[in-house]
Amino acid sequence: MVGLSFNLVLPVRSSMDPVINEGEPTCESVSGALAAVWTNGKVGCPALAANLRRDQYGKPPVTQRMAPFGAQLANYFQYFDWQWSRGVDASEVPGNKRIPFTLVFFALGAAGLYATFRADRTLFVYFAGLTGVLTLGLVFYLNFKYGFSLAPEVTDPNLHEVRERDYFFVAGFALWGMLAGVGLTWVWSTVVAFLPRVQASLATVPLLLVAVIPLALNWEWASRTGDWAARDWAYDLLMSLEPYAVFFTNGDND
Template identity: 25%
Template sequence: EISEEAGNEKYLLLIAYLVGLAIGVHLLNILTLPMIFMIIYYKRFEINATSFFLLVLVGGAITGFVYEMVVLIPEAIEIFDFGGLLVILLISLMILGFAIRNGHKVLSIALTCILLITVGYSSYMMIYIRSGLDPNIDENDPETVEAFISYLKREQYGEHHLSRTKQWKDSPNGNNYSSAFEFFWKYQVYEMYVRYFLWNFGGIEDTQDFSRERKRADPWQLWWLPLIIGMLGISHHFQRDWKHGLAIFALFFMTGLAIIIYLNQPDPQPRERDYSYVGSFFAFAIWVGIGASAILEWLTRTLREKQPQMANSLPWLAALLIFFATPMRMLALNYHEHDRTGNFVARDYSRNMLISSDEGGIMFTNGDNDTFPLWYLQEVEEFRTDVRVANLSLLNTSWYIEQLKNKEPKVPISFSDQEIDNLIYPVPWAQEKTIEVTAIDPAMRKLEAERYRLNLEQ
């Protein structure tokens, strides 16, 4: 509504800055950019196949550039040092000043947006500065530019690939699926997205434990109302304003199925991943709101035509009914799971674990969930700081082994830091060798099949 007003460009600049800030919180916020581009496109350009193709091409390039900027700036610092980066910044500001003085509006807005995005996600520098102070908990140890780049690229988690066939064959539970497409559809799409979507809008509680046993609660606990109202909202939105409907759909798709396609998750996952798709659920919630508004609008219009005396009161009653039947029912059904009052299980259990250790002992933990409560007790409550917690999941990284060796309470490791760095990475043999490996014992194979629910007939 304000795109024709004088000075409307300031809203684009505000969006750029907010996107930069949001990227500093989580990189997934980049996925809001396609929706923003579509809104600008509908307002400023003639809609046809050629212009839409250019939108996809240019929008994709800008989104990719913004994503890469997070790593490009530290890499520029590594190559040119801070002095060289300052020169690049000054040159950019000179170009920006030239564009503003000579009326190059698009160029000046584009450069200012890049600058504001950079300022926004400069909050990443907090990680670099904090690590340089050597805190007790210093994951990835990103205190050098090189280590900081490795942290941003998530190199410790290994390489990421998009091959569906390779992921299907490499997955421990891959034998449960007859093809890469079945793996994609049944596991990656349904198990890892649709199931979570139905949690939120259908009311189906369908959880799984590590043995892949499922327990299903009452499928009618939300009466499917959020899903039904949301579908009505989609229909109403596209009928009234298909352009903005497509923009919201872009947000819904990019923060949902697009993430599924990109992540290419193996089966199984160590934990439920519903939190990865919150943006998609937010987008659908917009349609739920539009659907509720459409119902009230239809009811008001119908009553004015047929029962004018009820046109003022009945819609309010309908609004209250929708309010109590959907959001309030969701609150009533889920409050007990979100109420942490008096829930000290993690703290008390971890405290008992630390108490059980001898003075100056080493306590090995397996992963995040059984490590972080111990760290909390030691760092915040300063309880049993003499015990060294050693996380087995991190022991394949050189920075963590060096922290165990060098930080109090120290673990007696005789290797030097250089030797630790060399041991972490594979050492090739001097010459190629052929190794004979004894076949897996049939009894062990049967036990493994039972453990992972493998289909040995495939």
């Protein structure tokens, strides 16, 4: 109850009729406000309940797809493709020079799951379940519209996301990177087992260098050296204000 209580700030502040009163979640009674907060908008004060349910965003249920599931999977693959060698080709769409590296790390991640399956079935169930939740599960649950830079044949901008949404899948990409490391280690140990000791050392050193590929091929793309845009933007905005001004930004990125 203590964790939910911060939501009561909304009707308390709204009742004071501030100049900016988004959603206007005013309530006629304390009991109505408490019921709305306790049930997360299922019952109670209608205005507050609508705020808590985020009715203003009009997000449909996951059974009502914002775009075909195949298009949403293509959008996920687009973001997956960005992770391993973006410096090779800066294009936003897949199907370019990055694809061989993307397929290598996809295969290594799958090999990591296989190696886990062979080593420890309980651990495999955990990792397989977590991988499913952070990949296909998230794609289904988030229910995005057509990708910002995909499906150009869909000309209505309202049917596309307003920006790239790759950041929602960061946890899944990190997990797949870890699985790729497990897979690379499994491939290395398999090769070593079939070669004499001296030959194994010579053969596996280049193999282990595969782990450096994302660092090497993303370095130039990911580097922000000399890029002061964010700092300059913030400085210019703040310097335009009078002392003690109340500043309303254009959005969360600002």
